[in-house]
Amino acid sequence: MTDKSFTVLDLLDLDLKEHDDLDLHCLCGRKGLGRVISSPDINRPGLALTGFYENFAYQRIQLIGRGESAYIKLLSAEGRTFGMENIFSFPVPCFIFSNGETPTGLFVENANKADCPVLLTSLSSSELSARLLRVLSNIFAPKTTVHGVLVDVYGIGILLVGESGVGKSETALELIERGHRLVADDVVEIRCVSGNILMGSGANKVIGHHMEIRGLGIINIAHLFGVGAIRDKKQVQLVCALEEWDSEKLYDRIGTDEKTMDILGVNTPQLEIPVKPGRNIPIIIETAAMNERLKKMGYHSAKEFNQNILRWLESEAARTVYFGREYVL
Amino acid sequence: MTEKVSIIKNRAGIHARPAALIVQTAAKFKSKIFLQKGEDRINAKSIMGIITLGAGYESEIKIIADGEDETEAVETLDKLIQNRFEEE
Numbered sequence: 001m002t003d004k005s006f007t008v009l010d011l012l013d014l015d016l017k018e019h020d021d022l023d024l025h026c027l028c029g030r031k032g033l034g035r036v037i038s039s040p041d042i043n044r045p046g047l048a049l050t051g052f053y054e055n056f057a058y059q060r061i062q063l064i065g066r067g068e069s070a071y072i073k074l075l076s077a078e079g080r081t082f083g084m085e086n087i088f089s090f091p092v093p094c095f096i097f098s099n100g101e102t103p104t105g106l107f108v109e110n111a112n113k114a115d116c117p118v119l120l121t122s123l124s125s126s127e128l129s130a131r132l133l134r135v136l137s138n139i140f141a142p143k144t145t146v147h148g149v150l151v152d153v154y155g156i157g158i159l160l161v162g163e164s165g166v167g168k169s170e171t172a173l174e175l176i177e178r179g180h181r182l183v184a185d186d187v188v189e190i191r192c193v194s195g196n197i198l199m200g201s202g203a204n205k206v207i208g209h210h211m212e213i214r215g216l217g218i219i220n221i222a223h224l225f226g227v228g229a230i231r232d233k234k235q236v237q238l239v240c241a242l243e244e245w246d247s248e249k250l251y252d253r254i255g256t257d258e259k260t261m262d263i264l265g266v267n268t269p270q271l272e273i274p275v276k277p278g279r280n281i282p283i284i285i286e287t288a289a290m291n292e293r294l295k296k297m298g299y300h301s302a303k304e305f306n307q308n309i310l311r312w313l314e315s316e317a318a319r320t321v322y323f324g325r326e327y328v329l
Numbered sequence: 330m331t332e333k334v335s336i337i338k339n340r341a342g343i344h345a346r347p348a349a350l351i352v353q354t355a356a357k358f359k360s361k362i363f364l365q366k367g368e369d370r371i372n373a374k375s376i377m378g379i380i381t382l383g384a385g386y387e388s389e390i391k392i393i394a395d396g397e398d399e400t401e402a403v404e405t406l407d408k409l410i411q412n413r414f415e416e417e
Contacts, residue, residue, distance in 0.1 A: 147372045212375075
């Protein structure tokens with residue numbers, strides 16, 4: 001959505017389920033559905049309705065709850081149209097009436113005149129603002145697309161990256177075959193939500209969960225392996241960079257120094273995995289995932305191993321001193 | 330780095346077959362090649378990526394290449410697009 005701005009129509013078209021469902025319906029002002037929503041914030045236009053426009057956050061979605069709605073009803077009943085007409089002179093993206101409230105005829109008339117969309121929802125104001133904020137902050141979150149494959153291995157979101165032809169898709173296919181899940185192949189869209197969580201998903205729902213395998217062509221993973229083999233989104237927790245084995249290069253042999261990859265300003269642990277014939281990459285990835293889980297649980301294999309060696313060497317040294325003295329006696 | 334903007338001329342846009350043609354052509358070059366539509370930039374050697382762009386009829390695609398054979402790569406890909414992927 002970076003190439004085009006987010007409009008009111010996009011908001012209505014969002015396919016949200018369960019606790020994210022906004023239950024929005026458009027009542028009037030359809031001509032204005034192309035209006036751009038430029039901010040994830042919400043405004044309650046109480047003061048603006050009374051005719052006070054200083055610092056009126058007109059660029060935000062305007063949420064009209066029970067109070068504002070009652071005030072509009074009062075204005076309409078008394079025939080005071082001043083505030084209502086003026087508020088539509090601002091380029092407001094849209095008005096949302098919550099609690100199943102409906103606007104008065106006068107309000108609708110003015111909205112239609114100004115081509116300003118008016119949406120209705122049955123949700124309460126507080127619930128709607130919570131959901132809207134959650135949904136919009138995801139939409140306005142910084143995002144990037146990465147050339148790679150995102151798989152969920154033992155609950156760890158692993159992003160496989162590397163040059164084309166290095167075997168990312170083949171590795172992912174083997175992982176799926178072993179019971180892990182595919183999130184996205186080839187084009188992974190990553191959003192940085194709530195500051196430091198990288199959420200990865202497929203860039204396009206239409207072609208999602210398809211893979212291209214050299215020699216086979218395009219295959220549908222959901223149909224071939226069942227819905228158990230796919231998931232829509234997953235947090236990116238580990239990056240595995242596959243690369244052709246370079247005999248000149250030094251690869252990590254111990255695993256105590258940890259490399260990271262900067263994705264949208266978030267440092268994500270990264271492993272460099274050299275690929276050459278005979279190396280079973282999927283098993284290495286599976287093990288990396290389990291090792292990452294162990295690390296998250298507070299156990300670092302490589303560091304613990306080194307600690308044990310240090311302890312052992314120390315005790316050996318102590319014994320030498322002890323035996324040394326006994327020998328003298 | 331060489332860049333060139335090319336406009337899709339075949340009616341159907343870049344569907345599976347043209348995407349495969351682009352990938353096969355791009356893979357012949359050593360340079361890193363990207364296609365950009367709007368803000369979305371993808372690797373031209375990835376078939377799913379190219380399809381994801383959703384490049385329909387008359388959409389503008391920027392071909393970007395970086396490497397030893399970049400000029401040739403951009404020219405060849407542009408020619409492929411201008412020839413409507415040998416369609417119609």
